[in-house]
Amino acid sequence: MAELFEKAITNSKYLGDFEYGKLLDYIDDKNLNAVATNDNKxxxxxxxxxxxEAAGAAQIDDYGMLYGDKVIYSLDKSGTFKLYTTEKNLADSLAARTRIFDKKYLKPEKFSSDLQDIKSFSTKPSKIKFIVIKDEKPLTGVKVILKKDNAPGTYDYTSFDGSCGFVLQGGDYLCTIIENEETEHSYHIKLEGKSTEITIKL
Structure with a gap:
C-alpha cells in the first residue's frame, strides 16, 4: 500500500505547501483530484x-498503517501539507482503500483563544474547567469540543486527572466529548460568564 502512495506522488504535479484550512479551500475551489501529505515526528x-472532496486518509508510522476514519479522529490540523494533483482513476483507487465516512471531523477547528475575538459575545470571558469521569475514574486523553451557534469550535484534551480548560464567553454551548473513534457524547451547556468547574460523568 505504501508503494501505491509513493507511485501516486511520484507521478503527480507538486502544487506547493498549504496550511490545513487553506488546503481544503483550495482543493474545493479547483475541484482537484489530489494527494496531500504531512510528515512529522x-x-x-x-x-x-x-x-x-476529501475521500480517503491514511497514516503511516513505526507501528504500521491506519486507514479511514481512525486517521481523521486524531488528525493534527495545525501542520502544513504538501499538495500533489493526480489522475482521477488513481485518486479513486487510493480512496477505495482508505475511505472516509465521518467527514465532519475534517472541518478546521480553532482554539479557545480565538473565540475571545468574536464580537457577537456580550459577556466577559471566563475560565471554565471540565472534569470528565467514567465509572468514578477520570478519563485521560478524551477530546472535549465546545461550539456556540455558528462560531468556530474550540477543543482540548483531558489530562491525567480528567480535566481540561477553556477561556470562553458566556452563553449556550454544544459540548461534544469523543471517548474513542466509535463513542461520542453530546451535551447542551449554559455558561453564565463567570469562572466555573463542570464535572461530566459518562
Missing part, C-alpha cells in the same frame, strides 16, 4: 481528494 499523514 510521529509519521506521515496522507489525505486523498476526489473531485474536490
Amino acid at each position: 510521529k509519521g506521515s499523514i496522507i489525505l486523498i481528494f476526489v473531485d474536490g
Whole structure:
C-alpha cells in the first residue's frame, strides 16, 4: 500500500505547501483530484481528494498503517501539507482503500483563544474547567469540543486527572466529548460568564 502512495506522488504535479484550512479551500475551489501529505515526528499523514472532496486518509508510522476514519479522529490540523494533483482513476483507487465516512471531523477547528475575538459575545470571558469521569475514574486523553451557534469550535484534551480548560464567553454551548473513534457524547451547556468547574460523568 505504501508503494501505491509513493507511485501516486511520484507521478503527480507538486502544487506547493498549504496550511490545513487553506488546503481544503483550495482543493474545493479547483475541484482537484489530489494527494496531500504531512510528515512529522510521529509519521506521515496522507489525505486523498476526489473531485474536490476529501475521500480517503491514511497514516503511516513505526507501528504500521491506519486507514479511514481512525486517521481523521486524531488528525493534527495545525501542520502544513504538501499538495500533489493526480489522475482521477488513481485518486479513486487510493480512496477505495482508505475511505472516509465521518467527514465532519475534517472541518478546521480553532482554539479557545480565538473565540475571545468574536464580537457577537456580550459577556466577559471566563475560565471554565471540565472534569470528565467514567465509572468514578477520570478519563485521560478524551477530546472535549465546545461550539456556540455558528462560531468556530474550540477543543482540548483531558489530562491525567480528567480535566481540561477553556477561556470562553458566556452563553449556550454544544459540548461534544469523543471517548474513542466509535463513542461520542453530546451535551447542551449554559455558561453564565463567570469562572466555573463542570464535572461530566459518562
